[in-house]
Amino acid sequence: xxPQTPAQTISQKIIARAAGLTSVNVGEIVTCTVDxxxxxxxGGPRRVESKLKELGVGIWDASKVVLVSDHxxxxxxxxSAGILSLTRKFAALHxxxxxxxxxxxxxxxxxxxxxxxxxxxxxxxxxxxxSGGAYGAFMVGIGATEMAGVLATGEIWVRVxxxxxxxxxxxxxxxLTAKDILLKLCATLGMNNDYKVIEYTGSTVTAMPMNxxxxxxxxxxxxxxxxxxxxxxxTTFADLAAKGxxxxxxxxxxxxxxxxxxxxxxxxxxxxxxxQVAAPHSPANSHSVTDTDKVKLDQAYLGACTGAKENxxxxxxxxxxxxxxxxxxxxxxxxxxxMTTAKLAADGTLAILLEAGAQLLxxxxxxxxxxxxxxxxxxxxxxxxxxxxxxxxxxxATAQVYLASPYTVAASAVKGEIADPREFLA
Amino acid sequence: MTISPPTxxxxxxxxxxxxxxxLAPGRYMKGTIDEIAVHCLEAVRPEFAAAVKPGDIVVGGVxxxxxxxxxxxxxxxIHLGVGAVIATGVARIFYRNAINLGLPxxxxxxxxxxxxxxxxxxxxxxxxxxxxxxxxxxQCEKLPGFLLEIVRDGGLIPNLKKKxxxx
Numbered sequence: 001x002x003p004q005t006p007a008q009t010i011s012q013k014i015i016a017r018a019a020g021l022t023s024v025n026v027g028e029i030v031t032c033t034v035d036x037x038x039x040x041x042x043g044g045p046r047r048v049e050s051k052l053k054e055l056g057v058g059i060w061d062a063s064k065v066v067l068v069s070d071h072x073x074x075x076x077x078x079x080s081a082g083i084l085s086l087t088r089k090f091a092a093l094h095x096x097x098x099x100x101x102x103x104x105x106x107x108x109x110x111x112x113x114x115x116x117x118x119x120x121x122x123x124x125x126x127x128x129x130x131s132g133g134a135y136g137a138f139m140v141g142i143g144a145t146e147m148a149g150v151l152a153t154g155e156i157w158v159r160v161x162x163x164x165x166x167x168x169x170x171x172x173x174x175x176l177t178a179k180d181i182l183l184k185l186c187a188t189l190g191m192n193n194d195y196k197v198i199e200y201t202g203s204t205v206t207a208m209p210m211n212x213x214x215x216x217x218x219x220x221x222x223x224x225x226x227x228x229x230x231x232x233x234x235t236t237f238a239d240l241a242a243k244g245x246x247x248x249x250x251x252x253x254x255x256x257x258x259x260x261x262x263x264x265x266x267x268x269x270x271x272x273x274x275x276q277v278a279a280p281h282s283p284a285n286s287h288s289v290t291d292t293d294k295v296k297l298d299q300a301y302l303g304a305c306t307g308a309k310e311n312x313x314x315x316x317x318x319x320x321x322x323x324x325x326x327x328x329x330x331x332x333x334x335x336x337x338x339m340t341t342a343k344l345a346a347d348g349t350l351a352i353l354l355e356a357g358a359q360l361l362x363x364x365x366x367x368x369x370x371x372x373x374x375x376x377x378x379x380x381x382x383x384x385x386x387x388x389x390x391x392x393x394x395x396x397a398t399a400q401v402y403l404a405s406p407y408t409v410a411a412s413a414v415k416g417e418i419a420d421p422r423e424f425l426a
Numbered sequence: 427m428t429i430s431p432p433t434x435x436x437x438x439x440x441x442x443x444x445x446x447x448x449l450a451p452g453r454y455m456k457g458t459i460d461e462i463a464v465h466c467l468e469a470v471r472p473e474f475a476a477a478v479k480p481g482d483i484v485v486g487g488v489x490x491x492x493x494x495x496x497x498x499x500x501x502x503x504i505h506l507g508v509g510a511v512i513a514t515g516v517a518r519i520f521y522r523n524a525i526n527l528g529l530p531x532x533x534x535x536x537x538x539x540x541x542x543x544x545x546x547x548x549x550x551x552x553x554x555x556x557x558x559x560x561x562x563x564x565q566c567e568k569l570p571g572f573l574l575e576i577v578r579d580g581g582l583i584p585n586l587k588k589k590x591x592x593x
Contacts, residue, residue, distance in 0.1 A: 029570070042455060043495060051583050055590060072456070079456040127446075127495040127519055143497035143523035145582050152586060157572075191443065192489045192515050224492055226518055282443065369494070370452030390447040390493060397451075397469045 007257040009163040010231055011197045014138040014254075018121035024160045026261070031157050032121050036064055036137075037150050039125035040106045042071035042371070045090035046083055047144035052151060059094050060154035066098040066115055067091050068106035071365045076372060104337025104363055107131035107218055107305040111210065112337055114243035118232035118251040123150055128305060128387065130225065133217035134210060135240075136232035136254055141221065161226045162263035163197045163256075164189070168204035170271035175421040177315065178212040179306060179385065179405040181268075182219035183276035183286040189266070191224045191284045196263060198228040199256060204270040205230060210239045211311040218306050219387050222283040231255045275421055277383075278403035281391040289408060289420045295400075299382040300325070300413035302406055303334035303361070304368035307385025310340045312406040316385075317349045319410035319424045320356035326416030332374045334361040356414075367394050376401070383418060385409045434558055435481040435509060438474065439542035440467070442487035446520065449491065449499035459498060459505050466502040480507035483548055483555070485540045487513065490531075491520020500524035500531075510548055512537050512555065512566055525573050528581035536564035550577070 005023050008016065016024045018032035039048070044067060052058065059065060067087065075081035084101075091099040100109045107128050110116050118136030123129065125147045132139030140158075142150070150156050166189075168181060181204070198220050205216065213230050220228025230236075232254055240247060274288040302308050302316055313335060325331045333353055335341040341363060344350040354360065367374030368386040375395030376382055382394065382401050389401040404412070407421035414424070448469050454462045467474040484503060490513035491499060500523045503511065511524065511531045524531040530550055540546075540555065540563055547556050551574075553566035569577065579585040 029572075043497070047497065054583055055587055057590070077456075083456065125495060127493060129495075141495045141519050143495050143500075143519060143526065145497060145526040146522055149526070149582050149586055152590075191492055192517075194489075194515055195518050224489060224517055370447075371455065375453070388447075388493065390445045392451050392453075392469050393447040395453065 007259040007261065009199060009256040009260045009262070010136065010229055010254055011138055011163055011199070012160060014119055014121055015158060015160055017119070026160050026162050028160045029157055030160065031155050034064065034123055034150050034154055034156060035120035036066065036115060036122040037147065038066045038068065038106055038110060038122065038129065039147055040071055041069040041073065041083055041087045043125040043144050043147070045087045048148040048151060049090060051145060051148035055148070055152050057152045059151045062094055062096050065096050065151070066110060067096050068100045068109050069102055070105045071369070071371050073102035073364045074362050102364065104339065105305045105365055107214065108309055108336040111135060111214065112339060114240070114245045117240065117245060117247065118236065119254050123147070123156060127221045128218045130220040130227040131214050131218040131305065133220065133227050133229035134213035135236055136230060138227060138229065140227050159195065161195050161197045163199050164193060165199050165201060165262045165265045167202035167265070167267045168200070168270045169202045169267065170204060170269055171207065172204060172270045172273065175275060175407045175425045176273055177405040177407065178208060178215040180273055180276045181270070182216060182222065183278050183283060183403060184273060186222050186278065186283040187286040189223055191222060191282070193223045193225045196225055198223060198225045200228060200230045206233060209311060210235060211309045214309065215306045222387060275405060275408045277408060277418060278389055280400045280402065281389055283388060283403055289404070289418065292418050294417045294419070295381055295402070296417050297329045297383055297412055298380040299376065300329060300331045300409050301367060301374055301382055301384040301386065302409055303332070303366050303374070303384070304386040305336055306387045307406055308334055308336040308340070310343055312385060313340065313344055313353065314349055315406040316410035317352045319407055319414065319421055320358070321352045323356055323414050325357035325413045329413055329416040331356070331358040331413040332361050333358045334366040334374065335363050338363050370394055383409050383412045433481060434545040434547060435483055436479060437483050437485050437540050437542060437544045437546055438478060439485045439540060440470065443489040443492055444470070444486050446491060446493035446496055446499040450496055450502050455496065455498065459501050462498050463502040463505040466506060475506055478506050478508060481509040482507065483546065484508050484511045485513065485537055486511065487538065488515035490516045492517040495519045497523045497527065500527050500529050504529050510550070512540065512564065514538060525576055526582040528577055530569065530577050532566035532569065534564050534566040540564055
């Protein structure tokens with residue numbers, strides 16, 4: 001780096017590059033060129049099409065657009081079917097080749113199909129778009145009108161954010177996961193880290209596989225952050241190489257400068273973390289499972305982008321192997337992608353889940369946001385491996401939703417009440 | 427969008443973390459904005475959608491609009507005639523969505539002092555909220571010029587349209 005360039009965080013470097021500048025200062029408002037724009041069936045075509053028509057323009061570069069139908073798939077009624085049909089027509093009309101129709105949740109499909117790369121400036125029409133940060137991308141969530149603006153111009157304004165450095169050190173205990181870390185962070189840092197980036201680092205993060213890193217970055221949305229980013233490393237490069245993604249030198253060397261400025265630095269000890277459970281109705285309402293009431297459960301739900309990826313369901317299988325779901329409790333599983341289901345079916349993991357008494361649901365966003373199968377009745381109590389438990393989100397406004405890791409959800413399904421997964425993992 | 431000084435509007439005060447599932451519940455998202463708006467804020471205040479009047483101001487604490495990127499959260503407020511949102515802190519996607527749809531959202535450390543049911547005047551340019559007697563009740567952070575322009579144009583699409591026409 002030249003001496004006159006000020007020290008930059010990884011986010012500043014990506015923003016500067018996208019803005020055509022050598023460096024950017026925190027608080028500065030710049031216009032960035034978008035490398036990738038992701039949208040889904042709910043906030044995508046049905047919301048942007050009329051706006052593009054009003055502007056009288058097409059899509060600036062269809063090769064940079066990824067469209068995923070995941071919220072309303074498979075259609076459960078005529079309205080859902082209509083939304084999916086409209087989405088397919090939009091993809092055909094605008095010649096969007098990166099169109100994934102009912103094969104998985106957008107935040108899982110993007111990395112699974114090799115669209116996420118270090119250093120890209122990406123926007124997604126979904127609040128959990130910070131997921132892309134797991135690959136060292138700067139990816140933020142935007143709404144439909146803003147997406148229409150991006151599709152029309154290929155650009156977006158951004159206020160250069162401050163960064164909070166969150167360092168986790170040490171090995172996680174048995175039955176502990178990225179979900180536990182994020183729920184702990186929601187309780188510790190709160191949900192109002194507005195306009196800030198969380199940069200995750202430390203030996204705990206370095207040791208994580210990509211799927212766990214995706215959960216970390218994804219749930220930065222619950223911290224209220226603009227995005228959550230992890231510098232690419234050997235694990236990232238190996239994952240991308242396996243998908244045939246070629247990287248340039250600058251993408252491989254992308255890191256925050258040692259003397260970069262942070263708004264805050266936090267260091268956490270992973271070795272002492274206990275499984276976390278978020279009580280209704282907020283992820284910030286998280287406590288150690290040992291301090292959580294052993295509430296009786298109507299439903300246990302393994303689903304969504306942070307809770308039903310391949311490794312998530314393998315965690316659940318570790319607990320469920322040779323055990324049965326408790327009478328009076330139902331366990332629903334909605335795998336995050338069809339590729340996930342296929343892999344789990346091939347090696348017998350799916351059979352373990354089904355033999356335990358789980359009911360297999362279609363792939364998609366499902367009940368997580370109250371769109372699909374598995375929503376809750378008035379007063380019902382559920383534990384879920386999803387990211388968010390706001391009032392009324394998973395069905396009835398009087399339903400009670402607890403959030404936890406796949407281990408804790410599986411253990412709780414077996415006991416019929418909120419349970420500590422460590423009791424099942426010798 | 428400026429509400430001229432003599433126009434008195436009501437303050438609707440809400441607490442912290444008014445999330446997007448409360449503003450636009452997921453289970454109504456298939457529907458039109460008419461259908462969604464009827465349920466806006468009903469989980470915390472069932473009478474709101476029917477009682478709110480054009481120009482009224484929604485006041486929140488920290489984390490207003492936290493959660494989903496669904497634009498209907500802001501659009502429902504606009505549909506019900508809400509003139510502005512003033513909060514201690516605003517979630518970033520909601521903030522951008524609202525501005526992009528032409529709904530002014532302002533951050534104010536004084537938001538907590540605004541009381542439910544108070545009749546006030548609000549001036550977008552100065553960001554000042556006054557009571558009927560003309561006393562200043564709250565000072566909001568002013569919107570940057572280019573965002574004020576988007577709001578005045580009625581949102582990002584009319585704003586872009588204007589710019590595209592200019593070439």
